[in-house]
Amino acid sequence: MRRVDACGNENGGVDAPCPALLEFENVSFTYPDGQPGLDKCSLTIREGSRNALIGANGAGKTTLFLHANGLFRPQAGMVRYAAHPIDYSRAGLRRLRGEVGLVFQNPDQQLFSANVREDVSFGPLNLGLDQKTVRERVDAALDAVRMSGFADRLAHTLSFGQKKRVCIAGVLAMRPRLLILDEPMAGLDHAMRKELLSVFDSLYGQGITLLLATHDIDFAFRWADRIHLMAAGRCVAAFDAENLADNAEALEEAALPLPDIIGLRRHLVGTRALDDSRAPRSVPELLDLLMQRSI
Amino acid sequence: MLIDLCAYSNRWRAADPAAKGLFALSGLVSAFAAGNPLAAAGIGAIVSGMTVWGAGIPFSRFFRAALAPLCFFLLGALSLACSVDYRTGDFIWLPGGWTPVGRLAARSCGALASLLFFALTTPMTDQIALFRRLRLPETLIEIMVLCYRMLFVFSEALRDIHTAQDSRLGYASPSLALRSTGNLAAVLVVQVWQRARALHLGALSRNGDGVLRFLGPVFANARRDMVFAFAGSALLFALLAVMP
Numbered sequence: 001m002r003r004v005d006a007c008g009n010e011n012g013g014v015d016a017p018c019p020a021l022l023e024f025e026n027v028s029f030t031y032p033d034g035q036p037g038l039d040k041c042s043l044t045i046r047e048g049s050r051n052a053l054i055g056a057n058g059a060g061k062t063t064l065f066l067h068a069n070g071l072f073r074p075q076a077g078m079v080r081y082a083a084h085p086i087d088y089s090r091a092g093l094r095r096l097r098g099e100v101g102l103v104f105q106n107p108d109q110q111l112f113s114a115n116v117r118e119d120v121s122f123g124p125l126n127l128g129l130d131q132k133t134v135r136e137r138v139d140a141a142l143d144a145v146r147m148s149g150f151a152d153r154l155a156h157t158l159s160f161g162q163k164k165r166v167c168i169a170g171v172l173a174m175r176p177r178l179l180i181l182d183e184p185m186a187g188l189d190h191a192m193r194k195e196l197l198s199v200f201d202s203l204y205g206q207g208i209t210l211l212l213a214t215h216d217i218d219f220a221f222r223w224a225d226r227i228h229l230m231a232a233g234r235c236v237a238a239f240d241a242e243n244l245a246d247n248a249e250a251l252e253e254a255a256l257p258l259p260d261i262i263g264l265r266r267h268l269v270g271t272r273a274l275d276d277s278r279a280p281r282s283v284p285e286l287l288d289l290l291m292q293r294s295i
Numbered sequence: 296m297l298i299d300l301c302a303y304s305n306r307w308r309a310a311d312p313a314a315k316g317l318f319a320l321s322g323l324v325s326a327f328a329a330g331n332p333l334a335a336a337g338i339g340a341i342v343s344g345m346t347v348w349g350a351g352i353p354f355s356r357f358f359r360a361a362l363a364p365l366c367f368f369l370l371g372a373l374s375l376a377c378s379v380d381y382r383t384g385d386f387i388w389l390p391g392g393w394t395p396v397g398r399l400a401a402r403s404c405g406a407l408a409s410l411l412f413f414a415l416t417t418p419m420t421d422q423i424a425l426f427r428r429l430r431l432p433e434t435l436i437e438i439m440v441l442c443y444r445m446l447f448v449f450s451e452a453l454r455d456i457h458t459a460q461d462s463r464l465g466y467a468s469p470s471l472a473l474r475s476t477g478n479l480a481a482v483l484v485v486q487v488w489q490r491a492r493a494l495h496l497g498a499l500s501r502n503g504d505g506v507l508r509f510l511g512p513v514f515a516n517a518r519r520d521m522v523f524a525f526a527g528s529a530l531l532f533a534l535l536a537v538m539p
């Protein structure tokens with residue numbers, strides 16, 4: 001039987017781990033004013049996976065992302081993309097940035113056309129696509145973030161969350177292979193978070209690799225395949241989300257609590273309301289399990 | 296931003312900017328070419344009428360937008376209307392009579408009305424798209440794009456800093472206000488520099504290589520709009536012909 005795995009390869013049904021798409025190897029970077037940005041950081045993002053990067057304010061998440069897109073160059077160590085060290089020549093960076101899309105933390109950093117549709121068209125036009133294709137991509141991207149009705153609006157008349165969605169569309173329109181988002185959920189309302197999540201799910205379904213920075217451990221546990229922890233410029237730990245409960249120490253070091261759902265599950269297992277074999281990662285999942293038991 | 300507000304909310308917002316540009320240009324040229332002040336004034340009146348009744352810009356807004364340049368014209372006309380003989384120190388009223396003053400005033404008003412017509416009915420982004428279609432130098436267009444966007448980024452920065460200061464009593468007394476204003480200027484310089492740098496990184500990350508490429512808007516009724524523009528222009532030049 002032939003089937004396609006999460007990495008997009010036909011591998012005859014063997015579940016091998018996907019190859020690494022982006023690798024940091026002992027990357028160090030110090031800002032010109034002496035502030036340490038990254039300190040011997042090593043990290044691996046596998047093709048087709050969902051990754052959450054967690055770290056306190058100033059831990060170096062944004063600095064790491066700027067390296068992934070080739071905007072910053074490591075002062076020591078190496079960044080590899082698709083098994084090759086990043087080529088920092090003009091052409092090499094063009095290729096990299098066509099495949100690695102970066103959505104900035106602050107939307108004003110990314111919007112430079114006054115008009116929404118124009119701004120979203122900026123990336124795909126830079127890829128050298130023709131007008132017709134760009135037009136289609138812009139419409140599709142705006143549709144994906146539910147901003148089609150705002151295509152002709154001025155950027156500065158949008159709310160923060162709306163600007164953020166336009167920024168995401170601007171990168172989606174480039175159809176990246178690896179999509180990096182710096183705190184995409186911050187500042188978005190509940191409904192938009194849910195919608196954005198469904199956008200991520202559909203991107204994940206298309207085989208796009210996702211890496212996002214967040215401060216929300218509950219969300220990371222619920223959503224991600226793999227969780228990466230950062231503290232003071234160091235990449236302190238990385239583990240599969242399902243093994244999070246075994247990494248309480250690492251979390252504690254990064255000053256992060258265990259997700260609420262884990263404490264709740266432990267309590268329910270202790271009172272025998274839930275059997276030990278199940279590890280729900282979200283409240284709805286847990287509710288489902290409890291309902292099944294009570295039937 | 297009064298002009299922006301009008302440009303985005305007028306009835307002719309969706310009309311082809313090329314048509315609006317053509318009509319405005321005809322107004323400008325015919326107003327300058329008009330020998331008869333009455334013809335120039337008539338042209339001004341027609342174009343203003345188009346702006347107010349055609350495009351549906353409220354007269355009060357139109358007037359407010361016209362006020363500043365009108366003041367300049369008044370000063371200019373005044374310098375024609377009176378002069379000082381520098382040898383005798385005598386004050387001379389209307390050295391050339393009323394004719395040059397009237398001609399200047401009428402032509403200026405006609406030209407002003409034409410420019411206002413374009414500015415008030417055509418959003419900046421459409422104007423820039425039009426200039427791009429007309430193959431204006433790319434550098435010039437990029438400067439326009441960035442300035443226009445930066446205008447808002449800066450005014451936002453300015454407003455944010457000012458609000459932050461105000462909320463912590465930075466403007467509670469005149470001396471505090473003076474200090475805060477100095478601070479604001481200093482911080483603004485740094486912020487402007489930082490934001491400009493941040494925008495540059497943002498452009499790089501989406502493969503920007505210095506050239507700003509954007510999709511131009513599409514105008515559904517471009518041909519019809521052009522026909523109207525030609526008709527309007529013909530009317531203006533006809534006025535020139537009947538009032539030489």
Ligand SMILES: Nc1ncnc2c1ncn2[C@@H]1O[C@H](COP(=O)(O)OP(=O)(O)OP(=O)(O)O)[C@@H](O)[C@H]1O
Pocket residue numbers: 031032033035036037055056057058059060061062063064105
């Ligand atoms: N432009 C800069 N110049 C100097 N130091 C900087 C600069 N940008 C960031 N830093 C410093 O580098 C360190 C890492 O910053 P970074 O922005 O990567 O953190 P972060 O994890 O993204 O934080 P946050 O959650 O607040 O966004 C911080 O100590 C910060 O003070």
Ligand SMILES: [Mg+2]
Pocket residue numbers: 061062063105182
């Ligand atoms: Mg950050």
